[in-house]
Amino acid sequence: MKATFLASVGIAAATAVALTGCSGGESGGGGGGSEAASCTNTVVNAEAPQVTVWAWYPGFDQVVDTFNNANDDVQICWTNAGQGNDEYTKFSTSIESGSGAPDVIQLESEVLSSFTIRDALVDLTEFGANDVEGDYAEGAWEDASSGDAVYAIPVDGGPMGMLYRQDIFDAAGIEVPTTWEEFEAAAQTLKDSGDGAVMADFPTNGRAFNQALFAQAGSVPFEYDSANPQEIGITVNDDGAKKVLEYWEGLVKDGLVATDDAFTADYNTKLVDGSYAVYLAAAWGPGYLQGLSDADPTAVWRAAPLPQWDAANPVQVNWGGSTFAVTEQASDKELAAKVAMGIFGNEEGMNLGVDAGALFPSYAPVLESDEFATKEYEFFGGQQINKDVFLDAAAGYEGATFSPFQNYAYDQLTVQIYAMVQGEKDASQALDDLQASLEQYATEQGFTLT
Amino acid sequence: MATTTAPTSSHRAEAHQQVKHRPDRNYRRRQRWGWLFVAPFALIFLTFLVLPLVFAFRMSLFTSTLATGDRFVGFANYAKAFTDPLFLDGLLTVAKFGLIMIPAQMIVALIAALVLDNLATWASKFSRLMIFIPYAVPVVIGALMWGFLYSPRFGPASTVFALFGAEAPNFLAQDSIFGSLVNIVTWQWAGYYMIIIYAALRGIDPGIYEAAVLDGASDRQIATRIKVPMISSSLVMVVIFALIGTLQFFTEPQVLRGVAQGAIPTDYTPNMYAFSLAFSYSQFNYASAISFALGIVVFVFSFFFLFLTRKQSGLK
Numbered sequence: 001m002k003a004t005f006l007a008s009v010g011i012a013a014a015t016a017v018a019l020t021g022c023s024g025g026e027s028g029g030g031g032g033g034s035e036a037a038s039c040t041n042t043v044v045n046a047e048a049p050q051v052t053v054w055a056w057y058p059g060f061d062q063v064v065d066t067f068n069n070a071n072d073d074v075q076i077c078w079t080n081a082g083q084g085n086d087e088y089t090k091f092s093t094s095i096e097s098g099s100g101a102p103d104v105i106q107l108e109s110e111v112l113s114s115f116t117i118r119d120a121l122v123d124l125t126e127f128g129a130n131d132v133e134g135d136y137a138e139g140a141w142e143d144a145s146s147g148d149a150v151y152a153i154p155v156d157g158g159p160m161g162m163l164y165r166q167d168i169f170d171a172a173g174i175e176v177p178t179t180w181e182e183f184e185a186a187a188q189t190l191k192d193s194g195d196g197a198v199m200a201d202f203p204t205n206g207r208a209f210n211q212a213l214f215a216q217a218g219s220v221p222f223e224y225d226s227a228n229p230q231e232i233g234i235t236v237n238d239d240g241a242k243k244v245l246e247y248w249e250g251l252v253k254d255g256l257v258a259t260d261d262a263f264t265a266d267y268n269t270k271l272v273d274g275s276y277a278v279y280l281a282a283a284w285g286p287g288y289l290q291g292l293s294d295a296d297p298t299a300v301w302r303a304a305p306l307p308q309w310d311a312a313n314p315v316q317v318n319w320g321g322s323t324f325a326v327t328e329q330a331s332d333k334e335l336a337a338k339v340a341m342g343i344f345g346n347e348e349g350m351n352l353g354v355d356a357g358a359l360f361p362s363y364a365p366v367l368e369s370d371e372f373a374t375k376e377y378e379f380f381g382g383q384q385i386n387k388d389v390f391l392d393a394a395a396g397y398e399g400a401t402f403s404p405f406q407n408y409a410y411d412q413l414t415v416q417i418y419a420m421v422q423g424e425k426d427a428s429q430a431l432d433d434l435q436a437s438l439e440q441y442a443t444e445q446g447f448t449l450t
Numbered sequence: 451m452a453t454t455t456a457p458t459s460s461h462r463a464e465a466h467q468q469v470k471h472r473p474d475r476n477y478r479r480r481q482r483w484g485w486l487f488v489a490p491f492a493l494i495f496l497t498f499l500v501l502p503l504v505f506a507f508r509m510s511l512f513t514s515t516l517a518t519g520d521r522f523v524g525f526a527n528y529a530k531a532f533t534d535p536l537f538l539d540g541l542l543t544v545a546k547f548g549l550i551m552i553p554a555q556m557i558v559a560l561i562a563a564l565v566l567d568n569l570a571t572w573a574s575k576f577s578r579l580m581i582f583i584p585y586a587v588p589v590v591i592g593a594l595m596w597g598f599l600y601s602p603r604f605g606p607a608s609t610v611f612a613l614f615g616a617e618a619p620n621f622l623a624q625d626s627i628f629g630s631l632v633n634i635v636t637w638q639w640a641g642y643y644m645i646i647i648y649a650a651l652r653g654i655d656p657g658i659y660e661a662a663v664l665d666g667a668s669d670r671q672i673a674t675r676i677k678v679p680m681i682s683s684s685l686v687m688v689v690i691f692a693l694i695g696t697l698q699f700f701t702e703p704q705v706l707r708g709v710a711q712g713a714i715p716t717d718y719t720p721n722m723y724a725f726s727l728a729f730s731y732s733q734f735n736y737a738s739a740i741s742f743a744l745g746i747v748v749f750v751f752s753f754f755f756l757f758l759t760r761k762q763s764g765l766k
Contacts, residue, residue: 118516405516
């Protein structure tokens with residue numbers, strides 16, 4: 001009897017093994033990749049070792065195909081694991097579990113230190129990253145490195161500018177504002193004209209957008225260096241941040257700007273249907289606008305530099321921008337580093353990114369090319385927006401430092417700005433409370449405040 | 451005395467064992483087959499429920515901070531959880547939801563079931579299906595759909611209110627989000643509870659109604675004095691389902707947060723708090739502790755409720 005029982009269990013176990021073995025065999029076509037994952041793209045050279053890549057760039061399939069056709073010794077196996085936080089959540093879980101991360105991953109520069117502190121990213125200096133430093137815009141390179149270490153290769157940036165509706169401005173008799181003072185006056189004029197549009201939106205969940213506006217008035221929220229990972233300086237309530245938030249608090253109170261949540265369906269529609277006269281945007285904004293439906297067909301869009309606090313001393317800021325990093329789970333880190341540097345690190349790849357993905361390149365040979373500067377955008381009535389606005393903005397950007405718990409910091413920023421908009425506290429109090437909550441969090445997490 | 455009784459009793463025990471020996475072996479043999487049939491379930495149950503639970507519990511006994519790494523701390527995470535204002539606020543929020551949402555679902559489900567039980571036309575079958583349909587919609591899809599219905603721009607509210615020259619309320623604002631969520635949950639679950647109650651009503655012997663009519667009872671009296679008391683055990687079950695569901699409130703607010711990030715913070719309910727701790731802030735250890743702490747609360751509430759209603763539910 002016992003024998004029969006064991007035999008039955010044995011058969012069941014054998015069947016289970018056979019089933020798993022079968023499914024494993026189907027996907028295990030890769031060569032040297034750390035994960036035998038299924039690729040979104042078709043691998044051209046099945047013999048060559050594969051490097052898995054997570055990225056969400058628009059039109060990235062074309063870039064991958066170009067890379068794979070041009071390289072015999074390595075092939076990209078690409079997966080779109082979600083955009084922004086969706087991808088980071090998956091990456092974070094695979095760091096915790098110790099497996100499942102790709103070899104190369106697209107990360108926004110603001111989250112790099114959140115992952116370096118968990119020892120999830122490879123310092124690329126030992127794989128020749130310093131040799132290509134000269135190929136990239138200075139601010140972007142600064143954002144991707146910490147001290148002497150380089151944790152990612154910059155891909156695209158988000159220098160900020162102001163996209164505005166010329167038709168709405170003309171109807172209300174508004175000149176394009178160059179300072180925030182003029183911006184406020186223009187907002188008042190627009191409101192008085194009874195047009196129904198408001199000047200702009202100040203989303204409480206703007207996250208990096210809000211932080212970029214603070215930075216323009218000199219706010220330096222964090223001081224952090226991956227070389228001393230246990231020390232952090234937090235000053236999210238400095239004078240620069242307070243000055244900016246008090247300004248917007250005034251606009252909100254006077255009903256001159258909206259406070260709709262960003263990146264919702266409502267917001268997307270309002271951006272293009274004439275609800276807002278101005279879209280304070282990063283260089284990827286024009287691409288974002290063009291992808292939205294329900295656009296007002298009579299809209300006349302133009303781009304101008306971001307308004308300044310002091311017109312004589314303009315300060316340029318950045319919103320977003322992403323990089324390629326190599327994960328610690330990569331089986332062949334050198335090969336992965338080569339891919340991270342190679343995907344957009346040549347004119348062909350980067351030009352494809354510019355054309356198909358509307359990226360604002362960090363790769364200098366494309367960034368500094370005449371072709372890019374004089375590119376005419378039909379959406380803006382043929383305006384050369386790079387030359388007029390974004391190239392200057394990018395050139396003036398000096399980089400920023402983010403905290404190793406940036407997601408938490410942004411969530412708390414949203415909580416505080418929302419409370420301010422609800423009238424529960426004023427701007428200064430909101431930022432002081434933010435400072436207190438971040439200090440407490442950092443201490444709980446074992447950091448020493450400097 | 452002792453010398454004479456001792457052998458007798460041991461002898462008796464031996465004899466007793468001998469008698470029992472045969473059926474015992476048979477019994478064990480059958481047991482083995484039983485285990486084999488249970489094995490597929492047991493394997494999956496162990497792999498996907500028990501092991502993760504044990505693993506999560508082990509995780510909850512450690513602490514891991516961004517700057518300092520792993521450390522065993524025993525039950526310190528639990529002490530922290532039950533004094534964490536964010537967790538306690540979340541519990542308060544779901545308690546408020548429970549107070550409003552459970553009665554709302556119960557009343558809708560009970561009235562619908564009683565009415566349908568009295569109807570015998572084709573309309574009854576059709577209405578039953580219509581009331582049940584929201585439950586067939588996946589929760590995430592339902593919440594997304596309501597997100598659009600609540601949207602000031604895409605939703606019908608602005609059009610409807612404009613007919614009367616009024617301005618539509620913002621369903622996603624801080625002070626209205628509570629009611630908006632109650633509405634989604636009631637819409638989704640009332641139909642399911644209705645089916646449970648309806649099935650219980652169909653199980654009542656119709657002879658009782660005839661007797662009641664002969665005694666001069668009205669339809670309303672039959673409903674409140676006969677039907678409701680007779681299905682009380684089903685009602686208790688429905689409340690337990692609703693209670694557990696409410697304490698673990700997660701999907702609807704998490705989905706709606708996509709369009710109302712200000713009104714629904716990441717720590718709105720205990721489950722959302724655990725989720726964001728783990729997956730947004732990579733505090734897996736503390737998130738495990740929060741999850742277990744919530745589990746304890748759910749257990750205590752359910753146990754307490756079952757104890758209070760032991761008479762109605764037939765447990766006593």
